[in-house]
Amino acid sequence: MLTVIDTVKGSGIPLRGNDIDTDRIIPARFLKCVTFDGLGQNAFADDIAGLEAQGKVHPFRDPKYAKGTVLVSNRNFGCGSSREHAPQALKRWGVRAIIAESYSEIFFGNCVAIGVPCFRVSHEVADKILSWIEEHPSEEIVTSTQDRTLTMGGEVIPLELADGPRGQFLDGSWHARAVLMSHADDVEKLAGKLPYMKFLAR
Amino acid sequence: MGKNLYQKVFESHIVGKLPSGQYQLFIGTHLCHEVTSPQAFAMLREEGLKVKYPERTFATVDHIIPTTTDARVRPFKDPISEEMLEHLEKNTRDFGVRFFGPDAGEQGVIHIVGPEEGVTQPGMTVACGDSHTATHGAFGAVAFGIGTSQVADVLATQTLAMSPLKTRRINFTGKLQPGVTAKDVALAYIAKLGVNGGVGYAYEFAGPVIENLDMEGRMTVCNMAIEGGARVGYCNPDEKTFAFLRGKPFAPKEDKWDEAVAYWKSVASDPDATFDDEVEIDCNKLEPMVTWGITPAQAMQLNENMPKISEFTGSEQKVIREAYEYMGWEEGGKMLGTPIDIAFVGSCTNGRLPDLIAAAEIMKGHHVSPTVKMWVVPGSQKIKKEAEDLGLDKIFTDAGAEWRDAGCSLCLAMNPDKLQGRQVSASSSNRNFKGRQGSPTGRTILMSPIMVAAAAIEGKVTDVRKYIK
Numbered sequence: 001m002l003t004v005i006d007t008v009k010g011s012g013i014p015l016r017g018n019d020i021d022t023d024r025i026i027p028a029r030f031l032k033c034v035t036f037d038g039l040g041q042n043a044f045a046d047d048i049a050g051l052e053a054q055g056k057v058h059p060f061r062d063p064k065y066a067k068g069t070v071l072v073s074n075r076n077f078g079c080g081s082s083r084e085h086a087p088q089a090l091k092r093w094g095v096r097a098i099i100a101e102s103y104s105e106i107f108f109g110n111c112v113a114i115g116v117p118c119f120r121v122s123h124e125v126a127d128k129i130l131s132w133i134e135e136h137p138s139e140e141i142v143t144s145t146q147d148r149t150l151t152m153g154g155e156v157i158p159l160e161l162a163d164g165p166r167g168q169f170l171d172g173s174w175h176a177r178a179v180l181m182s183h184a185d186d187v188e189k190l191a192g193k194l195p196y197m198k199f200l201a202r
Numbered sequence: 203m204g205k206n207l208y209q210k211v212f213e214s215h216i217v218g219k220l221p222s223g224q225y226q227l228f229i230g231t232h233l234c235h236e237v238t239s240p241q242a243f244a245m246l247r248e249e250g251l252k253v254k255y256p257e258r259t260f261a262t263v264d265h266i267i268p269t270t271t272d273a274r275v276r277p278f279k280d281p282i283s284e285e286m287l288e289h290l291e292k293n294t295r296d297f298g299v300r301f302f303g304p305d306a307g308e309q310g311v312i313h314i315v316g317p318e319e320g321v322t323q324p325g326m327t328v329a330c331g332d333s334h335t336a337t338h339g340a341f342g343a344v345a346f347g348i349g350t351s352q353v354a355d356v357l358a359t360q361t362l363a364m365s366p367l368k369t370r371r372i373n374f375t376g377k378l379q380p381g382v383t384a385k386d387v388a389l390a391y392i393a394k395l396g397v398n399g400g401v402g403y404a405y406e407f408a409g410p411v412i413e414n415l416d417m418e419g420r421m422t423v424c425n426m427a428i429e430g431g432a433r434v435g436y437c438n439p440d441e442k443t444f445a446f447l448r449g450k451p452f453a454p455k456e457d458k459w460d461e462a463v464a465y466w467k468s469v470a471s472d473p474d475a476t477f478d479d480e481v482e483i484d485c486n487k488l489e490p491m492v493t494w495g496i497t498p499a500q501a502m503q504l505n506e507n508m509p510k511i512s513e514f515t516g517s518e519q520k521v522i523r524e525a526y527e528y529m530g531w532e533e534g535g536k537m538l539g540t541p542i543d544i545a546f547v548g549s550c551t552n553g554r555l556p557d558l559i560a561a562a563e564i565m566k567g568h569h570v571s572p573t574v575k576m577w578v579v580p581g582s583q584k585i586k587k588e589a590e591d592l593g594l595d596k597i598f599t600d601a602g603a604e605w606r607d608a609g610c611s612l613c614l615a616m617n618p619d620k621l622q623g624r625q626v627s628a629s630s631s632n633r634n635f636k637g638r639q640g641s642p643t644g645r646t647i648l649m650s651p652i653m654v655a656a657a658a659i660e661g662k663v664t665d666v667r668k669y670i671k
Contacts (some may be wrong), residue, residue, distance in 0.1 A: 032286075033282075034241070035240055084350060088552060113351055169363050177354060177359065178222075180358070183361075183637075184254070187359060191228060191255070194214065194230070195465040198461075199462045200257075
């Protein structure tokens with residue numbers, strides 16, 4: 001049940017801008033919901049509507065990027081609230097890896113918890129990747145957690161990812177539930193020892 | 203060296219140490235409500251998982267349920283609320299989880315239903331996707347709130363990845379004077395230790411004042427632990443604890459009773475237990491408390507003056523200034539005499555039978571001020587029934603108050619019960635945050651249920667002690 005997250009293949013989604021916050025990723029009114037299922041279609045809902053009103057198209061609505069899996073952005077991506085809804089919305093839209101200059105700490109942690117690696121690059125490299133994707137919207141690019149690289153048009157670009165989360169993606173322990181489930185026998189053994197499990201009324 | 207209750211219960215529930223350095227902790231009782239559980243059940247479905255111990259999870263509907271009889275007719279007028287309840291009904295049915303529903307007369311606020319059904323017991327770990335879960339600590343359980351992904355962890359594994367907390371014992375010495383209640387004790391320790399004072403700690407509430415409180419009062423004290431930053435708060439179990447549980451639907455049956463009590467006694471803090479910190483609060487001179495600001499720690503005794511902004515410096519001053527700007531009071535003044543618009547008795551903090559009895563005793567023979575609307579919201583359908591058997595509904599309605607059905611109601615206004623505009627609410631609930639009670643500019647004054655009753659009669663913040671014979 002442990003899932004290793006190493007290579008992510010697919011086209012890129014260029015999302016230029018600093019400080020793209022969780023309210024923009026998924027506006028607050030979509031939080032009163034019963035599953036995270038519908039969040040994908042509402043990712044960037046207000047940004048999309050805002051651009052449409054100006055006759056422009058947001059990358060999350062642009063057919064060119066509809067099959068994108070690697071989201072690329074700039075500085076302080078995912079700042080704002082702690083809502084798990086934000087990375088969930090991106091993942092459910094189709095994002096499987098993110099490359100940006102930096103992230104809010106909470107957003108980064110939430111992404112680890114749902115198995116979406118967040119790589120860091122310098123401003124210059126981010127700009128280069130963004131431009132390349134804009135010119136090659138449907139071409140496949142590949143990120144590797146193992147190698148900490150992006151392969152793009154035959155070029156291999158180094159990416160940053162700290163050893164801790166990298167290790168969690170590679171040994172599957174990013175998924176806390178999977179780790180907890182792997183000790184099911186020990187859980188039953190402990191439950192058998194707890195006095196109250198014997199006298200609970202049903 | 204002796205151990206305290208938190209240490210004993212934490213240690214006895216450790217399944218093992220995780221590579222991350224955290225412990226895998228067994229959860230004895232898991233409680234669910236409609237707001238934070240649907241995504242967790244959806245995660246289980248997506249991952250093809252079952253609930254590991256379905257008999258150890260219990261659910262009810264509280265946050266979104268309307269509290270007027272007409273509005274409770276299904277389907278609810280608000281389609282999202284209806285959908286949330288439908289999901290809870292389906293999830294509990296599909297996964298074999300016990301649902302305390304409104305049709306069976308078992309519904310109520312989750313932190314009231316757990317103890318009333320006897321599923322909350324001493325020496326257990328209790329988790330719920332709700333920050334007021336510490337309430338269950340009143341029984342000598344180690345109880346804490348969790349996030350939605352953790353709700354899924356408990357459902358799938360009956361365990362959580364947790365790190366142990368430090369412990370602080372708060373000794374409440376002396377004796378409460380007439381008109382001073384568990385709510386005042388709670389506001390007093392939060393005011394003393396601050397909203398962040400308990401971060402990283404489990405609070406043990408001890409001393410003669412706690413021993414003399416009934417179980418409902420202890421639940422009020424534990425309920426507000428999170429408002430002081432403590433994720434866990436508890437009292438040691440004693441004869442009152444055992445008497446409360448005896449005969450409850452999910453409490454141990456008579457043939458297992460002695461065995462259960464022996465275990466429960468064994469988890470209490472040892473006489474030589476040590477704590478990372480100890481604090482003493484003398485309650486002999488404690489007066490009824492009221493909040494004046496926008497955090498529960500911005501509380502004071504009724505006859506004190508509100509602070510002056512100049513008494514504070516730096517970021518602290520910013521917080522105080524923000525509170526005054528929002529509430530609109532004169533700095534340094536008194537809360538006594540402040541006009542109110544809404545009086546609310548209810549919530550997981552103060553929606554239990556003794557709260558309703560005490561408030562009714564104040565209301566008897568009086569009338570709600572013509573400038574005030576009073577809502578009395580029992581914490582559960584069972585409490586509602588018990589209150590009606592005592593004639594409390596008639597006392598409240600004769601006085602001009604509205605007698606409602608069970609739910610979280612105005613405490614957080616996720617159902618139709620909301621403040622309008624700048625209304626001021628005298629509230630027996632737990633949070634006076636900006637916008638908490640449903641209006642972005644609404645104002646909340648936290649106080650005990652009897653103080654709410656007195657404020658309802660006079661239409662302003664007043665001293666309940668003049669109504670106590």
